[in-house]
Amino acid sequence: MGTTEFSWKLADHPKLPKGKTIALVVLDGWGEADADQYNCVHVAETPTMDALKNGAPERWRLIRAHGTAVGLPSEDDMGNSEVGHNALGAGRIFAQGAKLVDHALASGKIYESEGFKYIQECFDEGTLHLVGLLSDGGVHSRLDQLQLLLKGASEHGAKRIRVHVLTDGRDVLDGSSVGFAETLENDLANLRENGIDAQVASGGGRMYVTMDRYENDWEVVKRGWDAQVLGEAPYKFRNVVEAVKKLREIPNISDQYLPPFVIVDESGKAVGPVVDGDAVVTFNFRADRMVMTAKAFEYKDFDKFDRVRFPKIHYAGMLQYDGELKLPHYYLVSPPEIERTSGEYLVYNGVRTFACSETVKFGHVTFFWNGNRSGYFDSSMEEYVEIPSDSGITFNVKPKMKALEIAEMARDAILSGKYQQVRVNVPNGDMVGHTGDIEATVVACKATDEAVKIILDAVERANGIYVITADHGNCEDMVKRDKKGKPLLDKEGNIQVLTSHTLQPVPIAIGGSGLPAGVRFRADVPDGGLANVAATVMNLHGLEAPADYEQTLIEVVD
Numbered sequence: 032m033g034t035t036e037f038s039w040k041l042a043d044h045p046k047l048p049k050g051k052t053i054a055l056v057v058l059d060g061w062g063e064a065d066a067d068q069y070n071c072v073h074v075a076e077t078p079t080m081d082a083l084k085n086g087a088p089e090r091w092r093l094i095r096a097h098g099t100a101v102g103l104p105s106e107d108d109m110g111n112s113e114v115g116h117n118a119l120g121a122g123r124i125f126a127q128g129a130k131l132v133d134h135a136l137a138s139g140k141i142y143e144s145e146g147f148k149y150i151q152e153c154f155d156e157g158t159l160h161l162v163g164l165l166s167d168g169g170v171h172s173r174l175d176q177l178q179l180l181l182k183g184a185s186e187h188g189a190k191r192i193r194v195h196v197l198t199d200g201r202d203v204l205d206g207s208s209v210g211f212a213e214t215l216e217n218d219l220a221n222l223r224e225n226g227i228d229a230q231v232a233s234g235g236g237r238m239y240v241t242m243d244r245y246e247n248d249w250e251v252v253k254r255g256w257d258a259q260v261l262g263e264a265p266y267k268f269r270n271v272v273e274a275v276k277k278l279r280e281i282p283n284i285s286d287q288y289l290p291p292f293v294i295v296d297e298s299g300k301a302v303g304p305v306v307d308g309d310a311v312v313t314f315n316f317r318a319d320r321m322v323m324t325a326k327a328f329e330y331k332d333f334d335k336f337d338r339v340r341f342p343k344i345h346y347a348g349m350l351q352y353d354g355e356l357k358l359p360h361y362y363l364v365s366p367p368e369i370e371r372t373s374g375e376y377l378v379y380n381g382v383r384t385f386a387c388s389e390t391v392k393f394g395h396v397t398f399f400w401n402g403n404r405s406g407y408f409d410s411s412m413e414e415y416v417e418i419p420s421d422s423g424i425t426f427n428v429k430p431k432m433k434a435l436e437i438a439e440m441a442r443d444a445i446l447s448g449k450y451q452q453v454r455v456n457v458p459n460g461d462m463v464g465h466t467g468d469i470e471a472t473v474v475a476c477k478a479t480d481e482a483v484k485i486i487l488d489a490v491e492r493a494n495g496i497y498v499i500t501a502d503h504g505n506c507e508d509m510v511k512r513d514k515k516g517k518p519l520l521d522k523e524g525n526i527q528v529l530t531s532h533t534l535q536p537v538p539i540a541i542g543g544s545g546l547p548a549g550v551r552f553r554a555d556v557p558d559g560g561l562a563n564v565a566a567t568v569m570n571l572h573g574l575e576a577p578a579d580y581e582q583t584l585i586e587v588v589d
């Protein structure tokens with residue numbers, strides 16, 4: 032077999048010119064669904080997006096954004112930002128964390144990993160702490176994986192286990208945390224019957240405790256640290272089911288935002304603070320919302336908040352969360368090796384890139400886009416700008432978020448003539464969609480559309496090209512439905528609001544005054560998905576995509 036030497040240099044596209052400015056816009060959580068009153072894209076005034084859809088059928092289409100198209104275990108798995116932006120940026124489909132963890136647990140290989148052996152060293156004398164999101168959402172973690180890990184760890188020598196739960200209600204229905212807590216309690220009771228001292232030790236809602244991302248608000252991580260490590264929290268309960276039920280009674284408190292609590296014994300003492308000699312595993316496989324906590328557990332020098340105590344522990348992540356920082360050092364399952372991403376190719380092929388979003392999505396168009404790698408490939412060729420997000424609020428309060436600021440930043444970057452790729456994420460449809468506030472989500476969709484308009488106007492002025500797409504669905508369907516698509520009602524006859532992502536496809540539109548005539552979507556890639564976008568964009572930059580990238584969505588007809 033002959034080998035050709037690897038080169039970062041890409042061949043020129045035979046028909047498309049180099050040097051065009053491309054605006055690459057990802058509308059977070061913006062899928063395509065049938066029109067009804069729970070489809071906020073439909074309800075909102077969205078003239079710009081409507082014009083793209085209704086204007087040029089050969090330059091607007093739908094692409095797949097969930098399930099196997101983005102490396103998830105099954106077609107029942109909704110898409111999410113991590114796998115979506117990984118696919119968009121890398122141009123290929125990688126088996127993702129959810130799937131890799133499934134395999135490692137099923138084969139037992141997880142227990143042979145260096146990471147597991149490292150935490151196992153603490154099992155004789157210390158406690159094993161498992162910290163993570165308690166739901167079957169499959170976006171950051173999965174309950175069945177936690178269950179297997181609990182069983183496997185006890186079979187591999189863990190004698191004392193403490194679980195620190197984060198309630199969800201964002202990737203799953205609000206209120207479902209009670210059921211997940213009951214299931215977990217039941218599993219831990221079974222372990223206790225088998226002589227393992229296993230209990231829930233602390234908890235809190237994922238958006239208020241521990242799972243912040245991109246350093247938006249370290250207070251969130253601190254609340255988790257205080258409850259999990261120090262055993263201190265404003266609420267104390269004897270068991271997790273009671274905790275979740277009682278805290279949900281607080282007005283305006285949902286699963287996502289439960290305040291931190293600790294479980295105490297009959298004398299009021301926390302049952303599971305983390306102390307010297309313990310092992311800690313963060314069992315989420317998804318990276319973004321574990322990086323900050325991983326730093327708190329791992330870094331000796333740390334100044335983001337006062338940890339009060341920094342116990343000598345053995346810490347491992349379910350996966351390694353940041354490939355560049357090698358964080359954490361120990362992990363139970365190797366993450367997908369997402370290399371040779373489109374961003375890295377571009378810097379070797381003379382394409383200057385500008386990437387921007389607000390804090391809550393900033394890492395999506397940088398870190399996720401580049402294969403879960405922080406930092407620049409080449410700072411002389413790239414500029415990443417983060418617009419600070421509002422913190423300490425739920426985004427239904429300010430549903431316009433920073434869409435306008437992001438669009439203006441993109442506009443200025445396009446008009447500056449300094450960049451050939453201007454890449455942004457507009458977060459509103461997703462971030463407001465997750466609150467379950469339908470009225471606010473309609474406002475979010477309108478704001479998104481206005482942002483797109485600003486960017487398209489700049490593209491026209493710069494004689495550039497636009498590629499408008501999304502990473503997965505969310506705001507286009509805000510109600511839980513039965514198999515026939517009919518909204519499901521709860522016992523009181525109210526609709527069940529869907530705070531999570533969806534299984535819907537997402538739109539992709541191309542155009543702009545700089546788009547050469549004759550460029551259109553091919554008809555022979557009907558199953559195209561997010562991973563086909565990278566080759567498409569490379570073509571629009573006048574480059575052929577690497578041979579192993581998923582095929583381009585476009586052709587040029589004479």
Ligand SMILES: O=C(O)[C@H](O)COP(=O)(O)O
Nearest residue numbers: 111112113170201202461
């Ligand atoms: O982390 C979150 O906010 C949700 O679990 C998933 O949303 P995202 O994948 O759009 O970030």
Ligand SMILES: [Mn+2]
Nearest residue numbers: 059060112502
């Ligand atoms: Mn997203």
Ligand SMILES: [Mn+2]
Nearest residue numbers: 060461462465
């Ligand atoms: Mn989301």
